[in-house]
Amino acid sequence: MRLEAIYEQYKDRVYNLALHYVRQPEDAAEITQDVFVKVHQHLPRFRGASGIGTWIYRITIRQCLDVLKARNRRKRRGWVVSLFQTDGQPMAIPDFQHPGVQAEHREAIHRIFHAIDQLPEKQRTALILSKLEQLGLVEIAAVLQVTPKAAESLLQRAKTNLKKHLSQNEGIG
């Protein structure tokens, strides 16, 4: 299969999944670009053990988590730097800019995403794939390389923890 054909078929799914993770159009575009470059690099070795869509989802998730880790590292470094800065300028932290969210729901959805960010990686992924990508348990299990039962349990734990985080955040707010 040619890269352009794969890109045409999966570009929107990859871009939207990246947006759900990073909520920044520029970062999501960069992730999408990196994902398809990786697909080009690894396509000759892709043996089709899983569907190509599942494989692309996995690459996207890994890429998103890497970007988020780098962002967190930057944030931590920025905090340390700010301790020694005298001008008091706070470090720029990316704002919530999800183009798929309408203005009237922005605040409420931002709050949910903030709580989702506090979940462990696998629970976060299970929740995003289920609630935002509308994938079924079997598909989520395939992406996460676990059994459907394990995926169900992950999703359940994600919901319980999300509830906890939402009530904590409410308490703070």
Next chain:
Amino acid sequence: MDEELSLLKEVKPVAAPPFLWTRIEASVQHLRQEQAPAAVLWAATIGLSLNFLLTFAALWQNQPGRSTGDLTPVFYHSERLYND
């Protein structure tokens, strides 16, 4: 909680930016250009190693006394066999 999660249905899918394919093509092209000199370098290394190996093997085979040393007694014995 379920109400809050159902709010996520309000997150609508959006189209990927149109400029992305051009950027991806450029990156892939760049990768190919980077890989080409590496392939030439590998080919040159393998070629040189093979050349060295063959030359060394030929020199080793033609060492004085190596080939004739084994053959002389055979000639000697056969000469004796027919001349006696």
